[in-house]
Amino acid sequence: MATQFLVPRLGEGVEEVTISKWLKREGEYVKELQPLLEVNTDKVDTEIPSPVSGTVLKIQIAEGETARVGAVLAWIGQPGEQLAEGASLAAPAAHEQAMAMDEAASPAAVSPPQPASRPGGLGFISPVVSKMALQHGIDLSQVVGSGQGGRITKKDVLAYLAATPVAAATPVSSAPKAEAPPAQPGVELLPLTTVRRAIAEHMVLSKRVSPHVTTVMEADLSRVVAHRQAHKAAFARSNTRLTFTIYFAAAAVSALKAHPIVNSSWSDQGIRLQRAINLGIATSLGDAGLIVPVVKQAEQYSLLGLAGQINDLTQRARDRQLKPEDVQGGTFTITNHGVSGSLFAAPIINQPQCAILGVGAIQKRVVVVADTSGADAIAIRPMVYLTLTFDHRILDGVQADGFLGKVVELLQNWESDD
Amino acid sequence: MVEDARKKAWEAYTNPFLHERQQAVQLLDELSRDFPQTPSLVPIRERLSTQPSPTRRDMYAALHQALVQTRGFSTPARQKLSDWKQQLNRLQDERYSSFLVSPLSDSAVQVPEIAPVFTPASPVVMGFEVLNACFDAALSRDPRLVAFGEDLGQLGDVNQGFRGLQEKYGALRITDTGIREVTIVGQAMGLAMRGLRPICEIQYLDYLLYALQLMSDDLATLLWRTKGGQKAPVIIRTRGHRLEGIWHSGSPMAGILHLVRGIHVLTPRNMTQAAGFYNTLLKADEPGLVVEVLNGYRIKERMPENIGEFTIPLGIPEVLRAGEDVTIVTYGACCRIVLEAAERLSQVNIQAEVIDVQTLLPFDLQGTILESLKKTSRILFVDEDVPGGTTAYMLQEVIEKQGGYSWLDSPALTLPAKPHRPAAGADGDYWSKPNAELVFDAVYQQLHEADPASYPL
Numbered sequence: 001m002a003t004q005f006l007v008p009r010l011g012e013g014v015e016e017v018t019i020s021k022w023l024k025r026e027g028e029y030v031k032e033l034q035p036l037l038e039v040n041t042d043k044v045d046t047e048i049p050s051p052v053s054g055t056v057l058k059i060q061i062a063e064g065e066t067a068r069v070g071a072v073l074a075w076i077g078q079p080g081e082q083l084a085e086g087a088s089l090a091a092p093a094a095h096e097q098a099m100a101m102d103e104a105a106s107p108a109a110v111s112p113p114q115p116a117s118r119p120g121g122l123g124f125i126s127p128v129v130s131k132m133a134l135q136h137g138i139d140l141s142q143v144v145g146s147g148q149g150g151r152i153t154k155k156d157v158l159a160y161l162a163a164t165p166v167a168a169a170t171p172v173s174s175a176p177k178a179e180a181p182p183a184q185p186g187v188e189l190l191p192l193t194t195v196r197r198a199i200a201e202h203m204v205l206s207k208r209v210s211p212h213v214t215t216v217m218e219a220d221l222s223r224v225v226a227h228r229q230a231h232k233a234a235f236a237r238s239n240t241r242l243t244f245t246i247y248f249a250a251a252a253v254s255a256l257k258a259h260p261i262v263n264s265s266w267s268d269q270g271i272r273l274q275r276a277i278n279l280g281i282a283t284s285l286g287d288a289g290l291i292v293p294v295v296k297q298a299e300q301y302s303l304l305g306l307a308g309q310i311n312d313l314t315q316r317a318r319d320r321q322l323k324p325e326d327v328q329g330g331t332f333t334i335t336n337h338g339v340s341g342s343l344f345a346a347p348i349i350n351q352p353q354c355a356i357l358g359v360g361a362i363q364k365r366v367v368v369v370a371d372t373s374g375a376d377a378i379a380i381r382p383m384v385y386l387t388l389t390f391d392h393r394i395l396d397g398v399q400a401d402g403f404l405g406k407v408v409e410l411l412q413n414w415e416s417d418d
Numbered sequence: 419m420v421e422d423a424r425k426k427a428w429e430a431y432t433n434p435f436l437h438e439r440q441q442a443v444q445l446l447d448e449l450s451r452d453f454p455q456t457p458s459l460v461p462i463r464e465r466l467s468t469q470p471s472p473t474r475r476d477m478y479a480a481l482h483q484a485l486v487q488t489r490g491f492s493t494p495a496r497q498k499l500s501d502w503k504q505q506l507n508r509l510q511d512e513r514y515s516s517f518l519v520s521p522l523s524d525s526a527v528q529v530p531e532i533a534p535v536f537t538p539a540s541p542v543v544m545g546f547e548v549l550n551a552c553f554d555a556a557l558s559r560d561p562r563l564v565a566f567g568e569d570l571g572q573l574g575d576v577n578q579g580f581r582g583l584q585e586k587y588g589a590l591r592i593t594d595t596g597i598r599e600v601t602i603v604g605q606a607m608g609l610a611m612r613g614l615r616p617i618c619e620i621q622y623l624d625y626l627l628y629a630l631q632l633m634s635d636d637l638a639t640l641l642w643r644t645k646g647g648q649k650a651p652v653i654i655r656t657r658g659h660r661l662e663g664i665w666h667s668g669s670p671m672a673g674i675l676h677l678v679r680g681i682h683v684l685t686p687r688n689m690t691q692a693a694g695f696y697n698t699l700l701k702a703d704e705p706g707l708v709v710e711v712l713n714g715y716r717i718k719e720r721m722p723e724n725i726g727e728f729t730i731p732l733g734i735p736e737v738l739r740a741g742e743d744v745t746i747v748t749y750g751a752c753c754r755i756v757l758e759a760a761e762r763l764s765q766v767n768i769q770a771e772v773i774d775v776q777t778l779l780p781f782d783l784q785g786t787i788l789e790s791l792k793k794t795s796r797i798l799f800v801d802e803d804v805p806g807g808t809t810a811y812m813l814q815e816v817i818e819k820q821g822g823y824s825w826l827d828s829p830a831l832t833l834p835a836k837p838h839r840p841a842a843g844a845d846g847d848y849w850s851k852p853n854a855e856l857v858f859d860a861v862y863q864q865l866h867e868a869d870p871a872s873y874p875l
Contacts, residue, residue: 009844011661011662014716015716015717016716126795126826126827126828127823127824127825127826127827128795128824128825128826128827129827131824131825146869146870146871147867147868147869147870148866148867148868148870151867151868153827153828153868153869154795154827155868155869
């Protein structure tokens with residue numbers, strides 16, 4: 001049985017050698033430990049001794065060539081001995097064998113460890129979690145920890161933010177919690193979902209910090225309806241649904257540009273005017289609650305662009321595909337409660353914003369208009385009630401009505417190149 | 419006559435102090451008028467105004483005390499005093515702490531980056547051949563350049579970086595030396611101070627310890643103690659981190675970098691990075707230490723087309739692999755080990771971002787590591803120095819100086835070598851220094867703690 005003579009490991013970092021000289025030729029006899037060849041290594045030429053006594057049957061790598069550590073240099077055996085077919089050609093690749101990683105144990109075999117409940121208090125809060133809680137006004141006792149021992153990690157906070165519709169930038173002070181009422185016969189206790197709890201806290205907070213005032217106007221949507229009828233198909237060709245919400249959003253953006261004070265938030269140092277118009281669109285998730293994705297810098301979009309943004313955000317909201325940043329940074333919010341038949345409502349301000357625009361159902365109504373001669377006439381028009389709920393700390397009625405009047409004016413005289 | 423001169427010299431020395439004290443006392447008087455209810459200001463003023471031979475320290479300490487006594491209030495006089503104190507501090511910083519490295523355009527930090535150029539035709543060669551071509555180009559470009567060290571001349575250095583260059587440039591420019599590291603660095607310093615550009619070689623990183631005292635006392639301090647008056651742009655070349663044996667494979671980087679503040683300390687992960695650093699240093703006028711990776715000379719690299727021109731900027735880490743779950747910071751030979759571990763981690767759904775700091779002095783001037791930490795919120799520092807060595811240095815840079823603390827979601831970790839020298843043999847090395855398995859385990863444990871359901875043990 002012939003012996004394979006392999007390139008030995010000559011030291012750390014030496015991955016290959018260059019054969020400078022064979023000291024024996026094929027057919028010659030070599031004794032164990034007698035130098036068989038010279039190779040060029042990292043530093044100097046060095047001799048490599050034969051591992052066994054025998055005849056050099058075949059030299060695999062010629063002088064001047066290079067070979068990787070572990071490759072077959074030569075075969076040594078008895079004179080006349082035959083090499084197995086192909087045996088000499090493949091260098092053993094043992095040292096290069098890919099590391100086969102153990103697949104994770106199948107879930108059926110091993111039940112994943114359950115996060116232990118946190119024993120009293122919040123446990124360790126890492127610097128980044130505490131920073132994020134402060135930034136987004138999160139009550140950490142509402143966040144489920146998935147770390148060891150139930151520790152709240154950054155991932156948990158991101159998940160909480162993504163699932164929480166109205167994350168406010170105002171720190172939430174923990175209000176004293178009402179005692180759980182004792183179980184009563186005939187009363188079922190629905191456990192609170194994270195979303196339900198977050199909505200509740202946010203609404204209470206908003207009503208507490210902002211003095212709410214609501215003003216109502218109505219708008220004739222004849223031109224909007226006509227415009228939509230004329231452009232719906234073209235929008236659909238670019239895969240965009242031209243809903244009425246798009247028009248209200250566009251009108252709100254233009255009106256905010258004309259009345260920048262409405263795009264603001266209150267602080268004790270002063271009223272913070274927001275340069276960018278980040279428009280929140282309240283989106284119902286049915287029984288699962290409500291979420292407000294935000295179109296960032298809405299002022300930069302055409303009607304088509306705005307439609308694309310709103311389509312995308314509302315679709316992802318319903319598919320639960322929103323990222324945390326999609327629901328952050330809003331400066332003004334629109335809620336279209338008309339879709340469920342409501343004529344007008346007084347929505348609650350999404351903190352820390354200044355105001356929220358409510359859009360009612362569009363109805364054909366009989367209204368008094370001026371005919372071509374200027375005389376009063378009765379007409380049937382698609383009408384909508386618009387409400388603006390605003391923070392009376394920032395705006396007075398005159399300014400709020402000025403803004404809402406602008407929205408009405410834009411909708412009634414709709415003109416667009418889109 | 420001598421007495422006269424002595425007096426004049428003394429006055430020249432003390433007059434500025436007396437003048438500044440007058441200003442400080444005046445500021446304290448103004449402050450007292452704003453704070454009549456704070457009697458503790460009176461003795462502060464009295465002590466300073468009657469101090470014989472006052473120094474600036476006396477003034478600074480008095481103003482500091484006065485500010486503490488009046489804390490929580492803001493008046494024009496207090497603001498003025500505070501501004502004056504800060505101005506004094508700036509001046510003293512400039513007097514005592516400037517020119518540790520050059521603030522001028524001759525600094526290696528100012529050398530602009532020229533990226534290496536590769537074409538499909540760029541040959542793949544051994545690492546040492548990249549260095550060889552770099553030194554060849556430098557020697558033909560700059561007649562002031564000389565190189566010397568143990569076995570560097572006739573042999574072309576033990577790893578062949580100077581192969582054939584003595585033949586080409588003569589034994590006067592490419593020279594062998596005796597086995598005396600302190601002499602090698604001393605010669606280089608003398609030559610550099612006379613205007614030549616020496617590259618002196620210390621054969622192994624472990625041998626640098628024999629030259630360290632001179633490097634620390636003389637070379638590192640020269641620019642600073644003469645406030646930019648003298649300089650010695652010595653390039654010290656050595657190789658280390660990975661070999662075998664107790665006295666050839668150490669990586670005492672913290673011991674070195676803490677003693678040579680004032681010398682740039684560069685730790686290229688391969689020979690292309692090393693060549694780029696030599697080109698950068700040769701365009702500047704400052705001393706630098708380049709630690710080549712000992713097991714990299716026979717690893718294949720592509721030869722840049724602009725081998726003599728390309729430069730690698732100092733203080734700019736390179737992200738070798740992008741990831742979201744954890745940031746692993748390392749340098750030198752450990753880059754390969756960490757990349758191997760990162761590959762294995764990706765197979766268990768952990769995406770590690772691997773960063774090569776490239777230079778230890780200066781360290782990450784643009785906050786590249788912090789940006790990564792903001793994303794991952796987890797960080798591990800790996801090297802083959804002792805525990806609390808260079809990993810601790812990097813930890814302080816990122817967590818304290820860059821403000822990484824507030825971005826952490828898991829404890830920041832270090833993974834250094836054992837506290838002893840690397841033990842002999844391949845296994846001795848494996849159990850002395852960090853390896854891919856240890857890196858894998860350290861990261862996996864970190865992720866397990868944060869998310870045991872996704873990363874079960």
